[in-house]
Amino acid sequence: MYKDKTDKELLEVLDQNSQLTFESQLILKEEIKERGIIADTSELDAAIKDKISRIKNFEYLKDFGFKAETTDNKFLITRTMNATLTDVFAFILGLVIFFVGVNGVVNLVMTFINGDEVDVFTLAVKFAMAGLIFVGIRFFSGLKRLFDYTGFELARTGEDITLKKRFDIKLEEIKAKASDLFLDREEDELELKLGNEVIFTSNAENLVQRMTLEELTKRLKGN
Incomplete structure (x- = not known):
């Protein structure tokens, strides 16, 4: 450099x-x-x-939407309230944009059905409004995160790891040994995994995020 x-x-x-x-x-x-x-x-x-x-104090976990705390002999990772509210807002905003897009699609279709004469600029605006339907759909990822992480907990107690996470909507609890926890890199993503289950991911190209996840893994494994 x-x-x-x-x-x-x-x-x-x-x-x-x-x-x-x-x-x-x-x-x-x-x-x-x-x-x-x-x-x-x-x-x-x-x-x-x-x-x-x-990084070592896990202050940048908030970039993933999580926080870490130690209570008694338990090291606990939970979802932050800000992250949850962001997901709710993203879903609501996505819903609004989606319905605006639906209205835009109907308006565009009716323009062609009725044979309305419109100038190029107006037609471009109608296409843009219709395209908002796809923008709205992208915001719905907030709803998936809400389902996935409502009630989420990742904890180490003694030598045991406990993961509470929603799989197919149902909140499930997985108990495992610290040795079952590891980092796995998939192209530009770094995944924290417990067995075959992905807990959460980070940008592998972002040094702060990568080091945060590495430190978290060390702490959970007791290294």
């Missing part, structure tokens, strides 16, 4: 390190170290340390 930059340019990037992504900050630190450049990297080091601390 920084191989083609001069030392001076690298120092200029260092001055702007707060605007970099976490991955870019790590690469910048390594490049400065490899070149043996004498510079004050305290601000960069502090930013990296803070990010790693937040």
